[in-house]
Amino acid sequence: MNKREQQRLIREQKQQAAERKQKLQKNLTRAALVILVPLVLIGVLYGFLGQGEVYAPDQVGAADHVKGNPDAPITMVVYADFQCPACATEHRVMAQAWPRIAERVQLVFRHYPLTSTHQHAWSAALYAEAAGAQGKFWEMYDLLFLNQAYWSTLIDVESEFDGYLEQLDLDVEQAHQDMASDVLAQKVRNDQRGGTRAGVRSTPALFVNGRQNPVPQNPIDMIALVNRHSES
Known part of the structure; x- marks a missing residue:
């Protein structure tokens, strides 16, 4: 070759x-x-x-946390973040006005945790849902907002939030098991997705009968808001 x-x-x-x-x-x-x-x-x-179903502010879903009169002519939907100071103010205003408006209002709470700025907002939302799974969402809702100024400064909030569960006579171990599943997290995500679709960009966001309204800064204005919608 x-x-x-x-x-x-x-x-x-x-x-x-x-x-x-x-x-x-x-x-x-x-x-x-x-x-x-x-x-x-x-x-x-x-x-x-x-992802699950997402509800608009003029709808009330089976998974929503609701209090007040289910037959009321006014439905208020609040999107809030448990670590947001303005949301704590809205909680205080609503609590003070509530005895005067409860018979005319159906109040719906939906989660909108701003995790980019509030490091404990997601944990707080899950703990509220865990308490809700044991029938005490609104009691946990109150404790989280009333004690916000303290737990927001903590590095680790688990023991503090566990203490709230114990204070409410809830099963802490069961709450942790519930939070480990994706069911509660999905509820929080669904609330937030629905809020984003509805135009929520900051918290708190208040919708009255499906339409977004400025959030009253005192109980007198909150009562006046309900009075206006009751008359219309």
Whole structure:
């Protein structure tokens, strides 16, 4: 075999090797697609199907936390963050006005934790939901807002929040098991998704019969707001 034939043979061998490599890469790509595409589709479907129903501010869902008169002509939906100081003010104003408006109002609380600025907001929301799973959402709601100025300064809030559960005679171990599941977290996420769709950009956000209203800064103005809607 002369030199020219040797070179031709080498070129043919290199070409065959390149073709085999290309074929192998194509087969690997096809195999990866066969595996990955179903996984991606499953993930997307799980995301859509696992999110749960979202309610507009003019709707009240079965999973909502509601107090007041279920037959009232006024439905107030509040989107709030337990670590938000303005939300604590709204809680105080609502609590002071409540004896005067309770018969005319159905109050709905929905979560809107601002986790980018409030490091404990998400934990507070989960603890409120855990208390709600044992029938004491509104009692935990009160404790979280009334003690906000203290627990907001803590590095770790778990023992403090556990103390609130004990104060309410709730099963702390059961609460932790509930919070470890995705059910409570999904409720918080659904509330927040619904709020975002409704135009919530900050907290607290107050909707009266489906329409967003400025949040009254004192109980007199809160009562006046209810009076106006009662007359309309």
